[in-house]
Amino acid sequence: MPSKQVFETKDEAVYTTSNGAPVKEPYAAERVGFNGPLLLQDFHHIDLLAHFDRERIPERVVHAKGAGAHGYFEVTHDITDLTCAALFKKVGNRARATVRFSTVGGESGSADTARDPRGFAIKLRTEEGNLDWVFNNTPVFFIRDPAKFPHFIHTQKRDPQTHLKDADMFWDYLSQNPESIHQVMILFSDRGTPDGYHQMHGYSGHTFKFVNDKGDWYYVQIHFIADKGFKTLDNEQAGKLAGDNPDYGIQSLFEAIESKQYPSWTVYVQTMTPAQAESFRYSVLDLTKIWPHSQFPLRPIGKLVLNENPANYFAEIEQAAFSPSHIVPGIEPSADPVLQSRFFSYPDTHRHRLGVNYQQLPVNAPIVPIANFQRDGFMAFNNQGARPNYQSSISPLKYKAKPYSSLQHETWIGNSIAHLSEITELDFEQPRELWQKVLDDTHKAHLVHNVAVHLVNAKSAEVKARQLSVFAAVDQDLSDRIAKAIGAPTVQPLKVKPASEAIPFKTNIGKSQNF
The missing domain is CATH 1.20.1370 (Hemocyanin, N-terminal domain)
Incomplete structure (x- = not known):
């Protein structure tokens, strides 16, 4: 994450234009005489207005409203039998973390206490690159067919004619897609209104794969369990707070960290062998199902602690760009179709919101040096100098293979089909x-x-x-x-x-x- 700026009580900085020229009076505008027209030569005034007109970037289509903080993830248990990821090579290893919590359906000005799933996105800066875990506060979701997602989100937002939230749209979609019922029941329990962003659990929902250095691998689900418990609000408390303090979640997270009541989570995995997956009652690729703890117990792997508030919300939280496709060797995606779609959709969103070089922003930049053939584009402020932008024989890059061979279990053979899952008991x-x-x-x-x-x-x-x-x-x-x-x-x-x-x-x- 970017280094935290420290502002003294008395700031001695000289006020300047954006190109660094000092300005005597920030409120003054150049004009012809006391009553004449403004002058086009007044760069300070024009620069001020032009920047102001462009201060807002596109908000996220989902997860628009959120809160965030920085901290660390620490490995607490040996899981080298599961994964060869460098982060997990040794108990005690730490990675700097940035976390963004969010509601899903509301706009950027919506209430933190709305009845809605919550995003739980974690960026871990490892020696092998950034590892993003882009999770939710519920272990399941409404869909398992990725093409349904845009339709689903449309029904949770505003009617195209009235521009109002519409209960008929909301329930019409859900009643036609009954696989959503597990998530609907969780959402409409008190778990649908957490008491602040930092007092809830986080779940991968999707199945991932951990691969060890022998090439052996396991299906995994990842759980972040809040050390102080999952605290909730009832419907009336949440509604009152939505009116009294719509930023309740942002405020309570910030104040907890400022008062050194650092939120923390114990991190666990559930594991399943390929053979177990074949005999499991449910598909491990079905985002609407959980893995029973009695069959697949939680295994502790680490601890997440948030102990630093952002110095600048926009730079460090609004511009933070998370994607499940940001993975490292030793962690692989499963064939979950919703997860596979998110691998495309999230980076595509970031390129739209932040630009093609979104990974060069300080909050998103990996701690390891970047060497590839990507160049130029908007805001390319780390453009890799004189290094050739092609695979050069004169100045070649080094290439490092993953420490394991290709996986053996998932060999898919069949014709191209347009598949839509069916509802069963x-x-x-x-x-x-x-x-x-x-x-x-x-x-x-x-x-x-x-x-x-x-x-x-x-x-x-x-x-x-x-x-x-x-x-x-x-x-x-x-x-x-x-x-x-x-x-x-x-x-x-x-x-x-x-x-x-x-x-x-x-x-x-x-x-x-x-x-």
């Missing part, structure tokens, strides 16, 4: 477990209430009935309680295919496997 097993075995009576009542006060705003009886049928597929009592709360008729469960008709997760282990 498997999609309701984990939400049913959440309702019947995880939530106590109080949290069940809160979930029903939180759904009801939102769903009741949908004008379409068809949309309400369809969403109630999705809840009924989880548990009839859950659906009936929501129906009663919104004054709607009870409905029958949504009819879906049995679990036996779900497409199993299969890859090629020493044989051709066609889909």
